[in-house]
Amino acid sequence: xxxxxxxxxxxxxxxxxxxxxxxxxxxxxxxxxxxxxxxxxxxxxxxxxxxxxxxxxxxxxxxxxxxxxxxxxxxxxxxxxxxxxxxxxxxxxxxxxxxxxxxxxxxxxxxxxxxxxxxxxxxxxxxxxxxxxxxxxxxxxxxxxxxxxxxxxxxxxxxxxxxxxxxxxxxxxxxxxxxxxxxxxxxxxxxxxxxxxxxxxxxxxxxxxxxxxxxxxxxxxxxxxxxxxxxxxxxxxxxxxxxxxxxxxxxxxxxxxxxxxxxxxxxxxxxxxxxxxxxxxxxxxxxxxxxxxxxxxxxxxxxxxxxxxxxxxxxxxxxxxxxxxxxxxxxxxxxxxxxxxxxxxxxxxxxxxxxxxxxxxxxxxxxxxx
Amino acid sequence: xxxxxxxxxxxxxxxxxxxxxxxxxxxxxxxxxxxxxxxxxxxxxxxxxxxxxxxxxxxxxxxxxxxxxxxxxxxxxxxxxxxxxxxxxxxxxxxxxxxxxxxxxxxxxxxxxxxxxxxxxxxxxxxxxxxxxxxxxxxxxxxxxxxxxxxxxxxxxxxxxxxxxxxxxxxxxxxxxxxxxxxxxxxxxxxxxxxxxxxxxxxxxxxxxxxxxxxxxxxxxxxxxxxxxxxxxxxxxxxxxxxxxxxxxxxxxxxxxxxxxxxxxxxxxxxxxxxxxxxxxxxxxxxxxxxxxxxxxxxxxxxxxxxxxxxxxxxxxxxxxxxxxxxxxxxxxxxxxxxxxxxxxxxxxxxxxxxxxxxxxxxxxxxxxx
Numbered sequence: 081x082x083x084x085x086x087x088x089x090x091x092x093x094x095x096x097x098x099x100x101x102x103x104x105x106x107x108x109x110x111x112x113x114x115x116x117x118x119x120x121x122x123x124x125x126x127x128x129x130x131x132x133x134x135x136x137x138x139x140x141x142x143x144x145x146x147x148x149x150x151x152x153x154x155x156x157x158x159x160x161x162x163x164x165x166x167x168x169x170x171x172x173x174x175x176x177x178x179x180x181x182x183x184x185x186x187x188x189x190x191x192x193x194x195x196x197x198x199x200x201x202x203x204x205x206x207x208x209x210x211x212x213x214x215x216x217x218x219x220x221x222x223x224x225x226x227x228x229x230x231x232x233x234x235x236x237x238x239x240x241x242x243x244x245x246x247x248x249x250x251x252x253x254x255x256x257x258x259x260x261x262x263x264x265x266x267x268x269x270x271x272x273x274x275x276x277x278x279x280x281x282x283x284x285x286x287x288x289x290x291x292x293x294x295x296x297x298x299x300x301x302x303x304x305x306x307x308x309x310x311x312x313x314x315x316x317x318x319x320x321x322x323x324x325x326x327x328x329x330x331x332x333x334x335x336x337x338x339x340x341x342x343x344x345x346x347x348x349x350x351x352x353x354x355x356x357x358x359x360x361x362x363x364x365x366x367x368x369x370x371x372x373x374x375x376x377x378x379x380x381x382x383x384x385x386x387x388x389x390x391x392x393x394x395x396x397x398x399x400x401x402x403x404x405x406x407x408x409x410x411x412x413x414x415x416x417x418x419x420x421x422x423x424x425x426x427x428x429x430x431x432x433x434x435x436x437x438x439x440x441x442x443x444x445x446x447x448x449x450x
Numbered sequence: 451x452x453x454x455x456x457x458x459x460x461x462x463x464x465x466x467x468x469x470x471x472x473x474x475x476x477x478x479x480x481x482x483x484x485x486x487x488x489x490x491x492x493x494x495x496x497x498x499x500x501x502x503x504x505x506x507x508x509x510x511x512x513x514x515x516x517x518x519x520x521x522x523x524x525x526x527x528x529x530x531x532x533x534x535x536x537x538x539x540x541x542x543x544x545x546x547x548x549x550x551x552x553x554x555x556x557x558x559x560x561x562x563x564x565x566x567x568x569x570x571x572x573x574x575x576x577x578x579x580x581x582x583x584x585x586x587x588x589x590x591x592x593x594x595x596x597x598x599x600x601x602x603x604x605x606x607x608x609x610x611x612x613x614x615x616x617x618x619x620x621x622x623x624x625x626x627x628x629x630x631x632x633x634x635x636x637x638x639x640x641x642x643x644x645x646x647x648x649x650x651x652x653x654x655x656x657x658x659x660x661x662x663x664x665x666x667x668x669x670x671x672x673x674x675x676x677x678x679x680x681x682x683x684x685x686x687x688x689x690x691x692x693x694x695x696x697x698x699x700x701x702x703x704x705x706x707x708x709x710x711x712x713x714x715x716x717x718x719x720x721x722x723x724x725x726x727x728x729x730x731x732x733x734x735x736x737x738x739x740x741x742x743x744x745x746x747x748x749x750x751x752x753x754x755x756x757x758x759x760x761x762x763x764x765x766x767x768x769x770x771x772x773x774x775x776x777x778x779x780x781x782x783x784x785x786x787x788x789x790x791x792x793x794x795x796x797x798x799x800x801x802x803x804x805x806x807x808x809x810x811x812x813x814x815x816x817x818x819x820x
Contacts, residue, residue, distance in 0.1 A: 089540045089816045123758060145759045164759060165711040167722075167775055170459045189714040192774035213714075220760055221712040221720055252757070341535040342591040344559040344583075350591055352537075356790050360730050387622070388493060388786055389515045389534060390590055404562040405537055416758055420726050421790070423813045436818035443793045446459050448806035 083433040085426075090339045090407065091353040093418055094426045097434060099333035100130075100315060107297065107314050108137035114301040119143050119161055119290065121312030124416045126441035127425070128156040130315055141183070143310045147174040148445030154182050161185045161211070161290070163248060163310065165193045165221060172196045176204035185209035187248040187290075189223050191235055198239040209245035210236045211290055216271045217264070218253040226278045233284050246288030246307075247275065254296050255365035258325040261299060269303050276305050295326050295365060318415035319374055324365040334425075335376050335409035336418060338391065340402045349393045349402045353410055354386040359417035376409040383410060453803040455796075460709040460777065461723035463788055464796045467804060469703035470500075470685060477667065477684050478507035484671040489513050489531055489660065491682030494786045496811035497795070498526040500685060511553070513680045517544040518815030524552050531555045531581070531660070533618060533680065535563045535591060542570035546578065555579035557618040557660075559593050561605055568609040579615035580606045581660055586641045587634070588623040596648045603654050616658030616677075617645065624666050625735035628695040631669060639673050646675050665696050665735060688785035689744055694735040704795075705746050705779035706788060708761065710772045719763045719772045723780055724756040729787030746779040753780060 085094060111118035120134045121143040131142050131153050141159030144150040150160050151174075158181050165188045166172045175197075178184055186197060186208060194210070201208045212233045215222030223229040229247075236244045249272070254264045272289070279286060292300045292309025294317075300309045316334035317327040338353035353373075363369045371382030375393065384394035391410070395401065402408065412418045419425070419439055427435040455464060481488035490504045491513040501512050501523050511529030514520040520530050521544075528551050535558045536542045545567075548554055556567060556578060564580070571578045582603045585592030593599040599617075606614045619642070624634045642659070649656060662670050662679025664687075670679045686704035687697040708723035723743075733739045741752030745763065754764035761780070765771065772778065782788045789795070789809055797805040 083819060087540075088818070089544075089814065090538070092814070092816075092818075164722075165774075167711040168460070168709050170457075171709075174459075189712050190774045193711075196775070215715055219715050219718075220757060220762065221714060223714050224716075339538050339541075341537040341563075342559050344591060344593050345585055345589050346594075348589075352534075355729070355731070355787060359725070360732075360787075361725075362730075387590060388790070392590065404535075404560045405566070417725060417730075420758075424816075424818055426818050433818070444459065444462070446462075446794075448458070448462075448794055448796050448803070449453060 084431045091357040094337050094428045096333045097427045117308035119308050121310045124312040126439045129437045132156045149441040152441035154179050159183045163187045166197045172200035176200035187211040187213045189213040194235050201241045207241045211246045211248035214249045216249040226275050230282045246286035248290040251296050316415045319411045319413045332411045340406045351391045354388050354390045356388045361414035373410040373412045454801045461727040464707050464798045466703045467797045487678035489678050491680045494682040496809045499807045502526045519811040522811035524549050529553045533557045536567045542566045546570035546574035557581040557583045559583040571611045577611040581616045581618035584619045586619040596645050600652045616656035618660040621666050686785045689781045689783045702781045710776045721761045724760045726758045731784035743780040743782045
């Protein structure tokens with residue numbers, strides 16, 4: 081029985097299956113061409129179904145942020161990097177309790193995290209690999225001073241069953257349009273080069289050097305020494321990714337299907353996708369776009385403001401006058417947040433709804449004990 | 451067995467049960483004192499448990515935005531207002547399918563919505579009350595021209611089993627600090643007065659005049675003609691509500707318990723509550739506060755920036771230097787979004803975890819049919 085998008089309740093995220101496949105293929109081909117290990121971050125899709133598709137195309141493993149994400153992905157993946165500090169006994173123990181069949185690596189930046197993780201690893205009697213996280217310019221997490229990072233790696237080596245496996249960094253500060261990233265990429269290249277030399281002098285040989293984001297995806301090979309990369313957003317892409325040229329507009333695979341619920345106030349149309357469906361995420365890396373999303377096929381028509389269940393389309397730039405009940409598809413500014421806000425995704429080709437899947441790793445996966 | 455907050459995984463929203471009870475009591479007492487009908491908006495808590503507490507204290511019914519919220523609240527409430535345009539056959543039919551024991555009222559602002567709702571009401575063979583929504587200055591939804599609103603009310607009267615029950619408006623544009631709202635409230639008073647006179651001249655007598663928000667909660671009685679009010683945020687309050695003086699800081703009942711996961715970058719501490727736990731909501735109604743939340747007991751320490759799983763505490767205003775593993779409680783800028791991001795809430799008194807409850811009406815409550 082065929083179902084069309086017109087029969088879906090709104091707001092609902094819909095994924096164009098052809099675009100999704102193309103996005104997955106393109107990143108896999110890039111990894112192969114440049115002999116880079118692709119270890120996608122699943123924060124964007126939070127779904128074993130998409131994780132499986134990434135692995136089937138040659139990803140060496142998956143990257144997660146939360147213990148719950150790692151648990152859910154362990155259903156389909158036996159090589160998981162948790163790129164988030166394993167701080168706190170509960171978090172560390174939960175990671176150490178992942179199925180034994182999973183090769184587990186964790187990125188961290190403090191001695192406190194090393195010690196907690198070592199205790200959890202010993203109690204669970206499992207080896208856990210460690211990446212030492214460097215701050216190479218983003219100033220979020222990561223050790224900023226190379227000597228401190230080396231000391232941390234040595235602390236890892238001294239705490240069996242932890243093993244030092246490599247270096248991680250996240251180039252999240254490189255958000256310029258793709259053609260304008262070269263200065264920051266050169267700085268990154270220099271900083272990473274210096275770090276790798278210092279590690280080598282200290283007798284530490286990182287077997288992996290893990291970086292990469294979606295905005296820098298296609299330039300990952302320009303940063304000398306990087307062996308693996310962890311883009312997340314590329315599976316679906318979004319308005320930000322398209323605006324900075326890291327994908328084409330036709331590569332935006334996920335849109336939020338919404339209904340026009342009011343045109344009573346002149347100059348605008350109100351859709352049923354507000355902050356609880358789209359998130360309140362600004363555009364990044366570009367000054368030339370505002371609003372919180374744009375209409376598919378009409379990138380000049382933006383969601384100019386939002387309430388929780390209301391998105392206000394600015395009609396001042398268009399002669400288009402949607403009527404109450406009309407449907408639109410919105411390309412969100414930041415797709416990872418949209419996925420996190422929703423429980424289920426519809427998979428479409430054109431207007432045909434072919435399939436759907438749950439956002440299995442949404443939330444935290446813990447039940448409070450009272 | 452006693453459980454403390456130290457034993458909770460983070461990030462997790464925790465509600466101070468004493469503060470919650472006090473917030474519920476205070477609004478109920480205000481309603482009684484001013485002979486106003488309290489019909490709280492459940493978007494803030496999305497939980498039948500809190501809805502029951504509101505009804506037990508004298509609320510005449512509950513307000514919802516989505517069909518799923520109405521379905522979930524129908525477990526505990528037999529008088530529900532859906533303050534959201536019932537546009538689209540699926541949405542209208544789902545509302546009309548609520549249990550027959552529920553007295554259902556819907557707010558709308560278009561003839562298209564009237565017609566769709568009338569069809570759904572006839573097919574379900576149930577009476578549905580209608581509030582005609584007016585735009586009294588917020589410019590989001592609502593009919594801006596009084597004569598058009600009267601025509602819409604007449605269209606409702608002509609479409610049994612719909613019945614015209616009243617007028618709704620939302621004073622969401624009144625966000626000034628509580629002492630500075632009088633100009634806008636006087637404008638609101640005048641606009642509503644003119645509308646009520648025009649309705650009366652047209653022979654339409656609204657039995658309910660429904661307004662009210664949390665920022666204007668304690669001044670609702672100053673707007674002549676209002677019979678019921680629909681605050682939502684007041685149950686938990688948040689940083690915005692406290693900053694504009696609509697509550698005291700000690701009335702902020704919901705905080706996000708978070709763990710410091712990194713202090714590697716000088717001048718800041720990174721907690722595990724980022725946009726996926728706190729939402730990226732700005733302060734409103736005040737220019738004197740930035741950031742996305744502040745630390746309980748240290749309102750000068752704010753979450754200055756965020757990634758999905760990272761919140762960056764700015765330590766430039768404090769000599770406090772948290773260590774990795776330390777825990778903090780964050781008062782969010784906008785609590786409704788925090789609740790929507792989470793599946794479960796912990797109820798605490800001090801550090802003792804007494805209870806927990808699910809955010810039952812989170813999400814959309816539909817399963818895709820493929």
